[in-house]
Amino acid sequence: MNRDIKILIADDHPMLLKGLLQEFKEQGYTQMLQAANGVEALELLVSEKPAIAILDIEMPILTGFEVIVKASQLSLPTKYIILTSHKEKGFIIRAKKLNISGYLLKDEPFSEVQNCIQSVYDGTPYFSKTFENVFQEQVAPAITKLNFLSPSERTILRLVAQQKSSKEIGELVNISYRTVQKHRTNIIEKLGLDANPDALLLWTKENRELLGSL
Template sequence: MLKPNILIADDHPLLLRGLEEFLKERKYNIINTHSDGLSAYNAIIKDKPDIAILDIEMPNLTGVDIAKNCKRHQIDTKIILITLHKEKKFFEDAVKYNIHGYLLKEFALTEIEACIASVSRGEPYFSEKIYKRFTNVSERNSDIEKLTPSEIKILKRIAEEMTSTEIADLLSISVRTVEKHRANIIRKLTLEQKPNALLIWSQKNKQLLL
């Protein structure tokens, strides 16, 4: 399998150079490196790398900003964020904007190859430490068992970012029925009544919906 073309952006020169050298030694194709978010985003638009490894905090545009723009403009480059942050908000942003990889800097060099391999297969990869901190596998498995087959079918479509109208058209049911299912799913999963609550949960737990 061909190794992906990779862009790296980090505003810390030592970290940027260290990661670049580490991956080049392992024969990865590093096509660009950047020290700010705007130049990285412009290069993503121009060169269309398979993967962009981005620091979450950079001048001009953050890694999350770049991910938002890529999602908005349907750019196929897969985003891996590297961060010092362990706060839940950053993790939820990563899920919300379809970020494919999320690594803590302290474990970046030990996890980066596994992350790249997973992302190249189309499978999300989150640092084990951060994933365990904000998820509970046994609890999630128990939650999914509460749902009916119809509710799981709708949850899968929500994970694909389909609207209630699109889901209704696809499944040949009314929008009102979809909304009723959504309300039942939120209740059964004991989620907060927030606009993106189901989207965040479904994308964070895609593996349970397979």
């Protein structure tokens, strides 16, 4: 394993940051950078161009995701690994959209962090088992169901997500209230939801990250 690569660790929890740096030092890594917030992380990415950046999601000023977006716009060579406590579906979807190289949970052993770094450095993405399970069991099926929606149904779904009523949707897209209701019924059926008035709105709230791909 190459321990001479330059690695940036960004986390706003001092004890965790200190612990990670100590682990890396004990394992023989020689080029470690640290940041306590998103702005510091971005500045180091630009100035130092580390091979790998390990980022927490929730940091002051800029989140880990925001750092990756801004850094990607600058075409930096760094590969990004998220190290977080979050395993909710929305975070998994966002990470996939950003095409990051790795996603680990903070309760993983340090050996997993090392495995991830080596895999990412060699050009192979590395995701925790929890990440893969959430994606395969929750995200992928939802994406498949969305693909069955017609263009009109996708438009209706986006407007439902904006909390528009059927009457308002009809006025916006110039169709009758009855047609909107028919579309809603079809969407509910295709998404496999319960036929109750709030089911569709609740689904859009739980899957808001997915709606950006429609």
